[in-house]
Amino acid sequence: MLELSDVTVKYGQHLALDKVSLQIAKGETVVILGANGAGKSSLLKAIAGLVPCAGAAQITLNGQPLRGTAPHLITEAGIALVPEGRGIFGDMTVEENLTLGANPIRARQREAETLALIYDLFPRLQERRKQIARTMSGGEQQMVAIGRALMSNPDFLMLDEPSLGLAPVVIGEMFKALAKIKTTGVGLLMVEQNVKASLKLADRGYLIEAGRMSASAEAATLLNDKEVQSVFLGAVV
Amino acid sequence: MFEHLINGLVLGGTYALVAMGLTLQYGIARIMNLSFGDTVIAAAFAAYVLFTALGLSPLLSLLIVVPAGFAFSYGIFSLIMRPLVRRSANSEALEVDSILATFGLLFVIQGVLLVLFGGNFTSYSYLNVPVDILGAVVALNRLSALILAAVLGGALVLLLMRTRWGLRMRAVAISASSAPLVGINVIQTSRMAFAIGGALAASGGVVISMYQTFTVTSGVVFTMKALIVVIMGGKGSLPGALAAGLILGLVETFVAAYIDPGLTLASTYLIFLALLLLRPSGLFGKAS
Ligand SMILES: Nc1ncnc2c1ncn2[C@@H]1O[C@H](COP(=O)(O)OP(=O)(O)O)[C@@H](O)[C@H]1O
Ligand SMILES: [Mg+2]
Numbered sequence: 124m125l126e127l128s129d130v131t132v133k134y135g136q137h138l139a140l141d142k143v144s145l146q147i148a149k150g151e152t153v154v155i156l157g158a159n160g161a162g163k164s165s166l167l168k169a170i171a172g173l174v175p176c177a178g179a180a181q182i183t184l185n186g187q188p189l190r191g192t193a194p195h196l197i198t199e200a201g202i203a204l205v206p207e208g209r210g211i212f213g214d215m216t217v218e219e220n221l222t223l224g225a226n227p228i229r230a231r232q233r234e235a236e237t238l239a240l241i242y243d244l245f246p247r248l249q250e251r252r253k254q255i256a257r258t259m260s261g262g263e264q265q266m267v268a269i270g271r272a273l274m275s276n277p278d279f280l281m282l283d284e285p286s287l288g289l290a291p292v293v294i295g296e297m298f299k300a301l302a303k304i305k306t307t308g309v310g311l312l313m314v315e316q317n318v319k320a321s322l323k324l325a326d327r328g329y330l331i332e333a334g335r336m337s338a339s340a341e342a343a344t345l346l347n348d349k350e351v352q353s354v355f356l357g358a359v360v
Numbered sequence: 361m362f363e364h365l366i367n368g369l370v371l372g373g374t375y376a377l378v379a380m381g382l383t384l385q386y387g388i389a390r391i392m393n394l395s396f397g398d399t400v401i402a403a404a405f406a407a408y409v410l411f412t413a414l415g416l417s418p419l420l421s422l423l424i425v426v427p428a429g430f431a432f433s434y435g436i437f438s439l440i441m442r443p444l445v446r447r448s449a450n451s452e453a454l455e456v457d458s459i460l461a462t463f464g465l466l467f468v469i470q471g472v473l474l475v476l477f478g479g480n481f482t483s484y485s486y487l488n489v490p491v492d493i494l495g496a497v498v499a500l501n502r503l504s505a506l507i508l509a510a511v512l513g514g515a516l517v518l519l520l521m522r523t524r525w526g527l528r529m530r531a532v533a534i535s536a537s538s539a540p541l542v543g544i545n546v547i548q549t550s551r552m553a554f555a556i557g558g559a560l561a562a563s564g565g566v567v568i569s570m571y572q573t574f575t576v577t578s579g580v581v582f583t584m585k586a587l588i589v590v591i592m593g594g595k596g597s598l599p600g601a602l603a604a605g606l607i608l609g610l611v612e613t614f615v616a617a618y619i620d621p622g623l624t625l626a627s628t629y630l631i632f633l634a635l636l637l638l639r640p641s642g643l644f645g646k647a648s
């Protein structure tokens with residue numbers, strides 16, 4: 124169980140997140156929806172330890188406090204992030220990226236098994252394992268990013284707008300892959316602007332507006348919600 | 361001709377060894393260390409003292425001087441660089457801060473050496489016996505220097521390219537911001553890279569002392585040449601540093617032998633300029 128309560132993030136004077144609370148259980152898929160600048164990336168970064176929390180924020184993983192833990196130790200604790208823009212090691216091969224993904228000690232024992240699983244999920248990565256990552260297409264690079272994160276054998280996988288900048292066909296393939304990842308039992312916490320596809324995949328959803336959590340409901344409820352549809356009209360595919 | 365080739369390789373191998381140290385410090389730890397050459401010279405003086413006072417051969421003094429170079433750089437990183445790394449908003453800010461801090465360090469090291477050894481040219485005679493290689497006569501100390509540079513440099517390249525440890529080092533060089541996402545402790549990795557860079561500087565100093573004359577103020581020249589080699593080879597590229605170091609050594613040796621010894625530095629700049637114009641990202645660098 125990953126739990127956040129009253130998570131506040133400030134950039135100087137600017138309040139990017141204001142007392143946001145959420146929980147996600149292992150095996151659950153949760154989507155966070157919100158317009159540009161709402162604070163979605165800041166939320167994932169706060170969990171990953173990449174930006175500091177302010178105020179009375181608490182973040183716990185299975186009851187263990189995570190706030191203030193260094194980012195590399197959060198990965199080690201079992202939370203992997205696929206950041207906005209992917210953050211892959213562009214000058215390395217696909218294989219090197221994946222090997223690096225298994226760098227956390229928690230991942231070492233099952234490394235070969237996890238790699239087989241990822242090649243099964245993304246056969247393209249196996250074909251292209253010697254290719255330099257930055258020479259690949261956007262969709263392939265996203266596969267590398269997701270594969271790399273999965274290599275750490277995480278309990279929770281966080282994805283920041285994985286469909287951003289991809290062609291519609293490629294987005295479809297990616298959501299199929301995410302659906303398969305979901306069945307492995309990992310908790311998925313994703314930020315998306317692709318409202319329909321992500322709500323179909325998710326169990327629950329949260330809406331975030333100008334740094335505040337404005338709603339939380341079952342994904343099916345949100346999918347049929349008139350307000351959600353109107354708020355995200357431009358973003359609905 | 362063949363003799364010049366070997367001498368050029370000796371000089372080039374030394375440059376490559378020293379430049380690999382700088383490329384580790386700059387490419388991975390992102391610290392532009394202007395006191396790098398002074399670490400080299402300090403190690404050369406250490407080897408000189410160990411040889412003249414204790415009769416220790418430079419090959420044995422490596423066992424003392426190299427760990428000392430590692431420890432010194434490890435300490436410098438923890439003491440001076442880490443606060444800079446912590447407070448720097450981005451790698452550009454860190455670069456400027458580190459240039460200023462290491463510029464100060466340069467004068468501290470040079471000052472201490474000046475007090476200890478004075479400003480005279482220094483050298484000692486070790487394995488100064490001629491050996492015949494396919495008709496060319498080369499001093500044995502130079503030959504040992506070349507072998508040493510090749511072994512140390514080769515071992516480092518293997519470690520970086522073939523081990524998980526090396527993969528982590530390269531990951532930090534490529535993207536320090538993504539490295540924590542794969543569980544890498546960036547500060548620890550940077551400190552290790554900086555310290556190993558210092559160890560390489562120290563080994564370069566010992567190698568240099570075996571066949572060159574040096575003074576307290578030679579450090580600047582080595583910093584400059586290492587910098588040229590790093591930029592020529594492509595920032596952060598070890599194979600690039602290796603190739604560029606060898607080229608520089610060969611060109612300097614041939615220019616000194618066939619044109620005029622006074623033109624070696626000029627020729628260095630000439631290749632540097634030509635390369636910057638033709639391949640701005642360096643021999644092995646990737647166009648960004
Ligand atoms: N590093 C930063 N420095 C200053 N302001 C930032 C920084 N990152 C994000 N912000 C601001 O915080 C708010 C939330 O940003 P972000 O979390 O990236 O939103 P989202 O991912 O929902 O688009 C925005 O107003 C953004 O401009
Ligand atoms: Mg965002």
